[in-house]
Amino acid sequence: MKLGRIETFHVPPRWLFVRIESDDGAFGWGEASLEGHADAVDGALDAFRDRFIGQDARRIEDIWQVGYRGGFYRGGPVLMSALAGFEQALWDMKGRAFGMPAWEMLGGQVREKVRAYAWIGGDRPQEIAVAARARREQGFSAVKMNATAELDLLGTPKLFREVVERVRAAQAENMDVGLDFHGRVHKPMAKQLAKVLEPLDLLFIEEPLLAENTEGLVQISQMISTPIALGERLYSRWDFKPLLECGAVDIIQPDLSHAGGLLECRKIAAMTEVYDVAVAPHCPLGPLALAACLQLAACTPNVAIQEMSLGIHYNVGHDLLTFVTNREVLTPADGFLSIPTGPGLGVAIDEAAVREAHKDRHRWRNPIWRYQDGSFAEW
Structure with missing residues (x-):
C-alpha cells in the first residue's frame, strides 16, 4: 500500500481536511484544522508530499x-497539526x-459510549439560561461556556458576580457546567x-492560566x-x-488535530494515567476531528468526557454534520x-460536497480584542 496522493481542502467554517490515497485506490480522511492558520498547515503538508509519496502507508509509527x-x-x-491530520x-x-x-488496532474497546458536552454562550457569554x-432539550447533561469576555489585569467584585450568575443560570436548567477561562x-x-x-x-475550570505559567497554576490548584x-x-508528549510533573492539573485536553494525531494522543493519555489525571479531548472542530476523538475514547480508560462542536457559535454556514453522510455516528443520544x-x-465524508466547498476556501481568523485603554486583550 504505497502512498500516492495527499490532498487538502479548506472547508468552511474553519476546517482543513486531509485526504490521502494509495497507489491501489485505498483512501483515508483526516483533519488538520488549526483555527486561523490553515494556510500555514497546508504548507507543512506540502512538505510531507515530498517526503512520503511512494512510502508504505501502513507504517504509521x-x-x-x-x-x-x-x-x-x-x-x-503548525507542524503538529499537519502531522495530526495526516496521521x-x-x-x-x-x-x-x-x-x-482504528480503536481495534490500538488495543480494543474499553467502553461503548462516552459522555459529551456542548458549547453555549459564545465568545462573550450571554443568554445562558435559554x-x-x-x-438540555437536545439531550445533553453537560455544557461548557466562556467564563468572561476580556478581563483587565485587575477587576471588581461586580465582574465576579456576573460570572456566578451565568453559571447558576445554566445549573438551574439541570446542567453540569465546565467553565473556560480561555487564557483571558x-x-x-x-x-x-x-x-x-x-x-x-463546576465540572472543571479550563485554562485558568496558560500552560507556560506553571507556578501560577500550582498556586491556584493549592487554593481550590x-x-x-x-x-x-x-502539542506533544514532551509539552505535557x-x-x-507540576501536579497542578486534573484533566488534560489534548486536541487530536493539534497534538500529533490519534496515536500521539493515545501515548499522552497513557502517560497521564500514571499521574491519575483524566483526559477530556479538546474538539471545537469538524467531524473528522471528533471521529478521531471517539477512536481515542474507545480504547483509552481515562477518557472522561468529550467536547463536540454541534451548533457551536463558530459554525456559521456549515455545522458539524454538514459533510457527513452517516450522521447517526456523530449524533449524541x-x-x-x-x-x-x-x-x-x-x-x-461526502467527497463531492467537500470539493465543492473548497472552491470558496475559507480564510477564517479569530477576532482581535482590545481593552478600553487601547491595549491588546486576549481573545
Missing part, C-alpha cells in the same frame, strides 16, 4: 517519527483496508475568580478543590510532561456519543 523528527525542527502548532488519514485508510475501526435549556484571565484575577467559583461545584483542565495549546464501529475513523 515510522511515518510519524520521520514527520516529527526528520525535518530537524520539531513540534509547534488520522493513515489510520482511516489502514482501517478501511483491513475492515476494522442556551442551556436548548442543550491573568493571575491576579484568575486566583480571585477561581476562589469565588469554588462553591458552585475545583478540577483544573488544560492542554489545547500543547512538565504540566503533569441522552448526553452520550456512541463509539463508531465502522472501519477506520468510522465516519463517511
Whole structure:
C-alpha cells in the first residue's frame, strides 16, 4: 500500500481536511484544522508530499517519527497539526483496508459510549439560561461556556458576580457546567475568580492560566478543590510532561488535530494515567476531528468526557454534520456519543460536497480584542 496522493481542502467554517490515497485506490480522511492558520498547515503538508509519496502507508509509527523528527525542527502548532491530520488519514485508510475501526488496532474497546458536552454562550457569554435549556432539550447533561469576555489585569467584585450568575443560570436548567477561562484571565484575577467559583461545584475550570505559567497554576490548584483542565495549546508528549510533573492539573485536553494525531494522543493519555489525571479531548472542530476523538475514547480508560462542536457559535454556514453522510455516528443520544464501529475513523465524508466547498476556501481568523485603554486583550 504505497502512498500516492495527499490532498487538502479548506472547508468552511474553519476546517482543513486531509485526504490521502494509495497507489491501489485505498483512501483515508483526516483533519488538520488549526483555527486561523490553515494556510500555514497546508504548507507543512506540502512538505510531507515530498517526503512520503511512494512510502508504505501502513507504517504509521515510522511515518510519524520521520514527520516529527526528520525535518530537524520539531513540534509547534503548525507542524503538529499537519502531522495530526495526516496521521488520522493513515489510520482511516489502514482501517478501511483491513475492515476494522482504528480503536481495534490500538488495543480494543474499553467502553461503548462516552459522555459529551456542548458549547453555549459564545465568545462573550450571554443568554445562558435559554442556551442551556436548548442543550438540555437536545439531550445533553453537560455544557461548557466562556467564563468572561476580556478581563483587565485587575477587576471588581461586580465582574465576579456576573460570572456566578451565568453559571447558576445554566445549573438551574439541570446542567453540569465546565467553565473556560480561555487564557483571558491573568493571575491576579484568575486566583480571585477561581476562589469565588469554588462553591458552585463546576465540572472543571479550563485554562485558568496558560500552560507556560506553571507556578501560577500550582498556586491556584493549592487554593481550590475545583478540577483544573488544560492542554489545547500543547502539542506533544514532551509539552505535557512538565504540566503533569507540576501536579497542578486534573484533566488534560489534548486536541487530536493539534497534538500529533490519534496515536500521539493515545501515548499522552497513557502517560497521564500514571499521574491519575483524566483526559477530556479538546474538539471545537469538524467531524473528522471528533471521529478521531471517539477512536481515542474507545480504547483509552481515562477518557472522561468529550467536547463536540454541534451548533457551536463558530459554525456559521456549515455545522458539524454538514459533510457527513452517516450522521447517526456523530449524533449524541441522552448526553452520550456512541463509539463508531465502522472501519477506520468510522465516519463517511461526502467527497463531492467537500470539493465543492473548497472552491470558496475559507480564510477564517479569530477576532482581535482590545481593552478600553487601547491595549491588546486576549481573545
